[in-house]
Amino acid sequence: xxxxxxxxxxxxxxxxxxxxxxxxxxxxxxxxxxxxxxxxxxxxxxxxxxxxxxxxxxxxxxxxxxxxxxxxxxxxxxxxxxxxxxxxxxxxxxxxxxxxxxxxxxxxxxxxxxxx
Amino acid sequence: xxxxxxxxxxxxxxxxxxxxxxxxxxxxxxxxxxxxxxxxxxxxxxxxxxxxxxxxxxxxxxxxxxxxxxxxxxxxxxxxxxxxxxxxxxxxxxxxxxxxxxxxxxx
Numbered sequence: 189x190x191x192x193x194x195x196x197x198x199x200x201x202x203x204x205x206x207x208x209x210x211x212x213x214x215x216x217x218x219x220x221x222x223x224x225x226x227x228x229x230x231x232x233x234x235x236x237x238x239x240x241x242x243x244x245x246x247x248x249x250x251x252x253x254x255x256x257x258x259x260x261x262x263x264x265x266x267x268x269x270x271x272x273x274x275x276x277x278x279x280x281x282x283x284x285x286x287x288x289x290x291x292x293x294x295x296x297x298x299x300x301x302x303x304x
Numbered sequence: 305x306x307x308x309x310x311x312x313x314x315x316x317x318x319x320x321x322x323x324x325x326x327x328x329x330x331x332x333x334x335x336x337x338x339x340x341x342x343x344x345x346x347x348x349x350x351x352x353x354x355x356x357x358x359x360x361x362x363x364x365x366x367x368x369x370x371x372x373x374x375x376x377x378x379x380x381x382x383x384x385x386x387x388x389x390x391x392x393x394x395x396x397x398x399x400x401x402x403x404x405x406x407x408x409x410x411x
Contacts, residue, residue, distance in 0.1 A: 221399065230306075230391045230401035231346065279345060293336070293399070295345035 190214060192296035194280050200302045201270055208266045209299045213282030220263050221293060222255055223279040231279055237263060238285060270303045277301075305330055307394050309402035316382050316409045324377040324405045326392030335368050335375040336393040339386075340404075346391060349377075382409045 193212045201207050213220050218239050223231035234253065235245045239260040252270075257263040267274055277298045283291035307328045314322050326335060334353050338346040352368035352375060363380040379386055389404040 223401075228404075230393075230404050232401070233399050236399070292348050292351060294348065297345050 192280060192282050192294055194278075194296040194299050196299055197297060198300045198302075200304065202304050203270060203272060205270055206266065206268045207270060207301065208264055209278055209280075209301075210262060210264050211280030211282075211296060212262045213280070214284075214294055215261075217282035217284050217294075218260070219283045219285045219291065219293075220257055221281040221283070222263070222265050223281065225277045225279055225298070226275075234265075267301075270301075272303045275301055275303045306400050307392050307402040309390075309392060309405050311405060312403075313406040314408070316407065318384060318409055318411055319381050322379045322382060322407060324379075324390050324392075324407075326375045326377070326402055328373045328394055330373070330394075332368070332370060332373050332375070332394050334395045335366070336395065336399075337366055337375075337377050338391045338393060338401075339388045340391065341388040349390075379407070382407075384409050384411065 195210045199207055221236040222234040224234055225231045233246050234249050235255050237257040240257050252268045255265045277300050279298045280296045281293040283293045285291045307326050310325045316322055334351055336351050337349040339349055340346040350366055352366055366377045368375045387407055387409045389406045391401045391404050393399055393401045
């Protein structure tokens with residue numbers, strides 16, 4: 189299966205620790221999105237990349253969050269000094285953007301973060 | 305900027321129809337519909353690109369009224385497999401999902 193993969197699937201950490209998540213998109217996809225989802229809510233946009241360029245970043249994303257996609261393939265999302273409010277499912281999605289801004293996003297299984 | 309969905313929840317018997325609405329206060333360039341089952345990632349259903357466009361496959365279809373900034377998802381003769389939470393999403397560089405409509409289809 190060559191779908192979107194995320195690692196780890198679950199992460200439990202103590203408040204104040206740093207965590208890093210990885211996303212491997214579908215191989216030919218040039219766009220990669222990160223979302224956060226809490227129980228009962230829709231996915232909340234965090235940031236997206238087109239190839240290696242980070243084009244948009246949510247104002248909700250504090251300075252403790254950083255994302256990279258160094259070679260335009262896999263991406264990492266790092267959260268520094270985690271807080272209990274960071275507990276959520278972190279979803280990654282990828283798409284193939286053509287001449288239109290609209291494209292179909294394929295989601296990975298997510299990384300569930302629990303901050304104690 | 306987050307689209308508003310209604311209703312928040314629907315309970316149906318197998319074979320009944322349902323309509324889920326999505327509206328935005330901002331101009332919509334496109335509307336995406338996804339379904340998410342409990343504990344799983346969202347799965348793409350369809351994109352609507354043009355004002356007044358309608359799309360559908362199987363017994364799930366959708367319409368998009370660009371002028372009214374609204375989209376509706378129609379589920380006809382619902383099946384048990386339709387159960388899940390349905391999200392609309394809008395694309396304007398950043399991608400915004402609605403808060404979801406939880407659909408429960410019972411036998």
